[in-house]
Amino acid sequence: MALKVYNTLTRELEDFAPIQGKKVNMYVCGPTVYDHCHLGHARSYVSFDVIRRYLIYRGYDVNYTSNITDVDDKVINRAKETGEDPFVLSRKFTESFIEDMETLAVLPPDTQPKVTEHILDITETVGALIENGTAYVTPKGNVYYDLTTSEDKIGILSHQTAEGLLEGSGNRVEVEDDKRYQLDFVLWKSAPEGEPGWNSPWGWGRPGWHIECSVMSMKYGSGQLDIHGGGMDLIFPHHEAEIHQSESCSGKHPFSKYWMHNGFLTIDQEKMSKSLGNFFTIKEVLSKFSPGTIRFFIVYTHYRSTIDFSEETLEEAGRARKRLLNTISNVKHALKEAHGDGIDCGLIELITGAREAFINSMDDDFNTREAIGNLFVFSRKVNSIVSSEKPGSVALEDVLKFYSEINEVLGIFTEDEGPASEDIPDGLSDEDITEMIELREKARTEKDWARSDAIRDELKEKGIVIEDGKDGVRWGRM
């Protein structure tokens, strides 16, 4: 079975076939860093992280580029509000973004170019577009892309007609500008002398809204991409603009073979927006939920579906994930007691089947929801075998290896690090805990339940969970 990918360009599920063999050039639009990133960003980058990891898992050589837009009107406006230097501000939020991604176990891109470090590439590209007649300079020093030169590509991604687009934008605020045609978009925007900007052949100014992604994706993606990704909100105008300007510049078609877009994140069934006050930054959510839970929450939904965030849905995701972690923990526990023999109690066959099921689901446009559903079935069977039979250590090790293998792709099983005992002011060291457990065990053999439960409650208050099993006590930090 072949990997199938939904392509926004054709609106169809297509067999995935990169332009050159196993080489995959992938580009995902990064954030504009004028504030801390919110959960919607997390949704997008985690989704594409899983896609990237799965491609690697399937043997593709992935070159992943994701940019950082560190200069833009929004950055400048925010800086004016706070009185900060815009470049200091964008650097601060760039760091915040990178930190969030690391926390959520998103692999760093192979290349993470910043707009401010590519001004020369951008002005060169803009110059080339003027040269080949697809862009024009206005007396005000703005440079626009001339859409009449590639009219056939209008609506190529959004699947709308020019009339439809114009009609839709008709009610919007009429921007007074010097465009020839309302749908033309800016490549280089002139700026007043005092504002952040760079010198260019057209005067002091800044890059337009879309050009940076074209320039950087072509530079780091060999001029032509296999996959270009981003949120659904970027389909129009951002990604369409990229197609116009990139193909005009490189002469290569298509600019990207596959276009992939992730669905939105809503909060309590409503679209997340600042005006509604239902806007959560990644950091805010991290203060309440573990990174593993947040990541699981995202991966537990197909990337193209709308995902609804609420305390309840996140809590549910946390409980569901815990179920899988418990199985891993059960297997690790069984391994301590296991013999080094080759008795597998059917585990090996189970793993083979589970791997096949995982690949089948993921091959179907990265159906992570179904893939995880299969994992629950697998885990239940493993629990059943581990609790009623005595598989050998080799088979048990293989089960753990299989979970690691899945984790390489989904990144959802990494145990959340509990606080280290020395970090807890009144915390208990491992020795203290072991000692208390021994005391409790003594009380239990004497059937002194009151005392036994008191010790358990005391530990629970300090964040230690105790579980009595058939073959001993297990404990863990919450």
Place this chain on the structure above:
RNA sequence: GCCGAGGUGACAGAGUGGCUAAUGUGACCGCCUGCAGAGCGGUUUUUCGGGAGUUCGAAUCUUCCCCUCGGCACCA
């Protein structure tokens, strides 16, 4: 106006022509346990927004209708 997504059991959410419609959460029952937790088994679950049609057979195809949500130049 234009474009798109979707309506599946208490809830969440897979499944696109055919074995008993995945899976998770919740609730309840049972096993296990001193109790709890975890785990296992079961119930909630003959049912897929409504009508008509195609078919030996439909949640899945056709058609009509009802409803929800999102996008249309700030946006992941």
